[in-house]
Amino acid sequence: MLNRYRSGIATREEISFLEAWFDLADSEDDFITAENEAGFDSLKAAMKDRIDMRIANADNLQPALYRRIPVRRWVAAAAMIVLVGAGTLFLARKSFHQPAQQRLASRNNRVPTLRLANGTVITLDSTAAGKIASQNGVIISKEKDGTLVYSSAPTEKSNADQENVLSTPAGMKFKIILPDGSRVWLNAVSTLKYPAAFGNTGRVVELEGEAYFDVAQDPDRPFIVKSGARSVHVLGTIFNINAYPEEGVSKTTLIQGSVKVVYNSGSVVVHPGQQAICDPNSNNYLHTVNADTEKETAWTNNMFSFKNDSLQSVLRDVARWYNVVIKYSGHIPDERFSGEISRNSQLKDVLKILEINGVTFEIKENVITVINKN
Numbered sequence: 001m002l003n004r005y006r007s008g009i010a011t012r013e014e015i016s017f018l019e020a021w022f023d024l025a026d027s028e029d030d031f032i033t034a035e036n037e038a039g040f041d042s043l044k045a046a047m048k049d050r051i052d053m054r055i056a057n058a059d060n061l062q063p064a065l066y067r068r069i070p071v072r073r074w075v076a077a078a079a080m081i082v083l084v085g086a087g088t089l090f091l092a093r094k095s096f097h098q099p100a101q102q103r104l105a106s107r108n109n110r111v112p113t114l115r116l117a118n119g120t121v122i123t124l125d126s127t128a129a130g131k132i133a134s135q136n137g138v139i140i141s142k143e144k145d146g147t148l149v150y151s152s153a154p155t156e157k158s159n160a161d162q163e164n165v166l167s168t169p170a171g172m173k174f175k176i177i178l179p180d181g182s183r184v185w186l187n188a189v190s191t192l193k194y195p196a197a198f199g200n201t202g203r204v205v206e207l208e209g210e211a212y213f214d215v216a217q218d219p220d221r222p223f224i225v226k227s228g229a230r231s232v233h234v235l236g237t238i239f240n241i242n243a244y245p246e247e248g249v250s251k252t253t254l255i256q257g258s259v260k261v262v263y264n265s266g267s268v269v270v271h272p273g274q275q276a277i278c279d280p281n282s283n284n285y286l287h288t289v290n291a292d293t294e295k296e297t298a299w300t301n302n303m304f305s306f307k308n309d310s311l312q313s314v315l316r317d318v319a320r321w322y323n324v325v326i327k328y329s330g331h332i333p334d335e336r337f338s339g340e341i342s343r344n345s346q347l348k349d350v351l352k353i354l355e356i357n358g359v360t361f362e363i364k365e366n367v368i369t370v371i372n373k374n
Helices: 002-007 012-027 037-053 071-080 100-108 311-322 345-355
Strands: 078-084 087-095 113-115 121-123 131-136 140-142 148-152 163-167 175-177 182-186 192-197 203-214 221-225 230-234 238-243 248-256 260-265 267-270 272-280 286-290 303-310 325-329 337-344 360-365 367-372
Touching: 100 238, 182 192, 221 238, 230 238, 248 260, 260 272, 267 272, 303 325, 311 325, 311 345, 311 367, 345 360
Parallel strands: 148 175, 203 221, 325 367
Antiparallel strands: 078 087, 078 337, 113 121, 113 163, 131 140, 140 148, 163 192, 175 182, 182 203, 192 203, 203 238, 221 230, 230 260, 238 248, 248 272, 260 267, 272 286, 303 337, 360 367
């Protein structure tokens, strides 16, 4: 790519990619390290060559078709990830600063919480590992990695009517092992309601937001996830549910096993690699499509992942993670984005990258106003 840039035959997306990288490096004192310095020296040389050549026809170059560029082959040490948007390449680095969830917790005092059946609220980020509570024969403990674990005391009788509520703030996800051994990863700004112990006939939980489920096998007790008027019925399987109210639609993506999604009087059976979409505002309100499972579950690996997503959709994801409010001034750009970016990136870096695509941002406290430059 550097050789193409030097020679004046780079596409506009390649030009934007390299120059955005250079601008980001120039604005961040700690961006260039001993490991990636050689790559930046080469890029600076390429820029000098390009200026010397005074390429006048860069605007006439045709953008390349969408493809993932193997960044790691030529600048692996820089820890970059490519994000493609409407013919322009964007790039973001992994931040080596304070993690996003720590910054948010300290700035907004928003923390993951567990509300017990008796109304007691436990702040989970400051709670030490070990036993943190017990209720009617159920022991709740926190592991060293932060995982919340429910288990029944051997000499006590548990009560299935004890409802607990786990809530996550912006910028943080949380893992919980339910009383039946099912594992749930709860995404940012999400809430999971569940009993401290499941009864003998079924296992029912309620979700608002997004969660990744790995359900324990138990044919005698079906596992049901309720989200508004929708419900997902499973026996033992792995799946992801995205049911944020602001998205307008809910998506159930199946990784392994089989599930049935029920909405009003309709239902669909979902197979591995498929996604059930529930859109109350559509005539085809409940249907299945083939899914990009890696994209839908990228958040569990601390990644944003987009595939032909609108700017509004991208910024809704950004808002939930960085705990900001998004507002628009003027016409909203009709841009589509595909690619990935680390959730460990700093917000200012993400916005700086998005600005390449014809928008600018005004930031006042936690409100970001999007302004169309075109």
